[in-house]
Amino acid sequence: MITRISNIQVYNTSRRIFEKLDVYIKDEYFYHIGNDDIPYDVLVDGHDHYMIPGLIDSHMHIESSMTTPQEYSNTVLPLGTTTILADAHEVANVFGVQGLLEYMNQEQTLDVYWAIPSSVPSTNSTLETTGGTIGDHDVVELAKHPRVIALGEIMNFKDVTSDEDTLTKRIIKSFRSALPLAPVEGHIPRVSGLELSKFIELGIGSDHTHQSVDSLIEKTRAGILVQLQEKSLTPEIIQAIYDYELLHSIALVTDDVLPNDLMDTGSLNHIIKKVVSMGMDIKDAIFASTYTPAQRLRLFDRGIIAPGKIADAVILSSLDDFVIEEVYKKGRNINDIEKDTIVNFNESSYHSIQRNPVSIDDFIVKAEGDSVKVRVMERESGATFTHEEFVDVAVKDGIVQWEEAGLSLISVIERYGHNVPITWGFVKNGFTTKAAIASSWAHDHHNILVMGTDVQEIVATVNRVIEMQGGIVWHGESVVEVPLPYGGVVSLEPMPQLAQKIKTISEEMRTAGYESINSIMSFSILGLLVSPYLKISEHGYVDVRTQTFKSWNAS
Structure with missing residues (x-):
């Protein structure tokens, strides 16, 4: 089936502008974008609204919202988020590999990709007790999961900066051997100089922790993709992005969002509105929450409105205020999709x-x-x-x-x-x-x-x-x-x-x-x-x- 959406302002990712074009969707994919007369089955009036790609949250934890993948899907899809990379290290710390797999195998409308938790426990069993652990051999097996596309945030400072052969280093080595091109995520708070270089030389390519202007400049200079969550957002940070031309070196993420914040303020849509209020151009904010994260995660089938890409899209009635009217997931209006239902987990859980x-x-x-x-x-x-x-x-x-x-x-x-x-x-x-x-x-x-x-x-x-x-x-x-x-x-x-x-x-x-x-x-x-x-x-x-x-x- 081919759906034609006419009278719509379409986001052009390559130029970061909007153009009035028709959008044709064939089943789950964008079929054609342009003012051409192509046969269609369904016509939708876009009311001169704005169409942008579905938002992609490239660093977050579902359990930080204290909920299941299904209920998270029900909550964030109407807010424009259509794809996430989740790191379920909270579940892994409680249940270990088997519980992690149970959580990862849940089904929901939202596209959920997974990062293997790299620090379970976050330090070691001498310092803290957990219900489960993940070692380098576990990483090799978890990397075979069809939805695993990254290694979760590396956060053990001592393991990384030590000159010894540590568990964290072995985990990274095992992961890169299993998935050589997949990203390795970082947790690098207030780390700079040689210590920062020791993180980067292991292949760690991102950081989502609290940023200052100095850390933003230093980390992006060293090749790090800085993922800006809410606590990093200040007018000074936004100004630095423009002063130092860092738009291609940053992405917008949510990281940890409590249930009340999710309901009251939103998800990635809230982050977009906040950076715009601090001086970022809305078109740049869209770029940093769609195309940049898609490229970072090597999800080359989304993040842009173009032929052959998955038809995930958000329709905005107001660009300045980021007012969401409709959301499309794989070519379907989410209002036409039944909400996900929570399934029962293993009784021992x-x-x-x-x-x-x-x-x-x-x-x-x-x-x-x-x-x-x-x-x-x-x-x-x-x-x-x-x-x-x-x-x-x-x-x-x-x-x-x-x-x-x-x-x-x-x-x-x-x-x-x-x-x-x-x-x-x-x-x-x-x-x-x-x-x-x-x-x-x-x-x-x-x-x-x-x-x-x-x-x-x-x-x-x-x-x-x-x-x-x-x-x-x-x-x-x-x-x-x-x-x-x-x-x-x-x-x-x-x-x-x-x-x-x-x-x-x-x-x-x-x-x-x-x-x-x-x-x-x-x-x-x-x-x-x-x-x-x-x-x-x-x-x-x-x-x-x-x-x-x-x-x-x-x-």
Whole structure:
């Protein structure tokens, strides 16, 4: 069947302009673009709207939206995203290779390609406990999967910069042997100079982490494709792209998007609107979210409106405001396609929390003397970075009075059946009121991460997460629970209901004094051992750069 869409402004990728042309779609593909009289079966009036290629998100994690591939597809297709490259390292950290394959084998309307998780665990089993691991031999087998087209973000700084033969280096070598031309993704925050070169020489070709103008210039000069997510977007970054003619060296991505943000602001369409508000030409923003990612991922069958390409397209009624009227997926209007339904996963996937309940005694911090100098994680409120600080805290009857010092207690509770003894740390710029949050959605190990200002509430939230077999529990002005039954990281609820619960917790966290652009994400990354500079695992504080443990007691 041939469909003709007339009276439409068509995006010309090669010139980054719009031209009024007819578009002919034959079955799943673009057939012809031009003002020629060709027989057709269906005529569609384009109403002088704008047609652009379907958006391609080249770096993201479905589980960061706490949902299934099917519900993610239902949510982002109407927002214009028609293809994604997903790195399911959250599922892999919980379930290992078999669980990863179960998640990757899901079917949905959205085209989902996969990057093999390269850092499971993100560091090593000495520093953190996970439910699964991925080694170099696993990579060889996973590379045979028909939807695998990349190696996921390389994030183990020590493994990469070491002169030794490390697991990360062997994983990259195995992947490049299996798929020589496929891209290798990078996670390179605040890395420069020779250390940056050590990432690049291994074949790592992209970075999606928080960028400054200096890092943007240095990384693009070295051949890195810089993938700009929301936290990197500033007027200065956009101006630098034009000043240094870097349009061909950047792409727009979402990375991690919580359910409430997905529902309230959008996906890649939101990133496009934001860069335009900061000074990027809309036609350049379209280029950076269609053609550039398609080329990066070697998906040469899409990202451009041209004969023989897959007919993925977005129809905009307003170019300046990026107002989406219709979305076509493989030649069909998505309004004519049934929504994807969530299938049931393996029953064992719903019983993954193997931890005994905790007690108040587990969180009594003891020390000798009248005071103790404690090591503290000081949060950057506008980013996910933390810094080491020291605070003198009073000791009464042998118990550290961290509450009086205005600190929040933080701990990672191992959940995979080993019942590792509980250790603690302290957070500056945590909560300022009586509150606690516990979550099995904790990047990337997904043990139970808990933080609070009241020990009883800390215990209550942790035990409820254990009882629920995974989820997020908030105790503050109100009690909010988010069940995440699949591995403790994925909800089976429709996105609107899930999003509302996450939004409520985020708002209550801010009310309780937790200042952040993205409260729940920021909290979850306090246990991510590859995000600078001081983080915490179930064994205690970890210096991210040296990958060594540090005691909370600095006296």
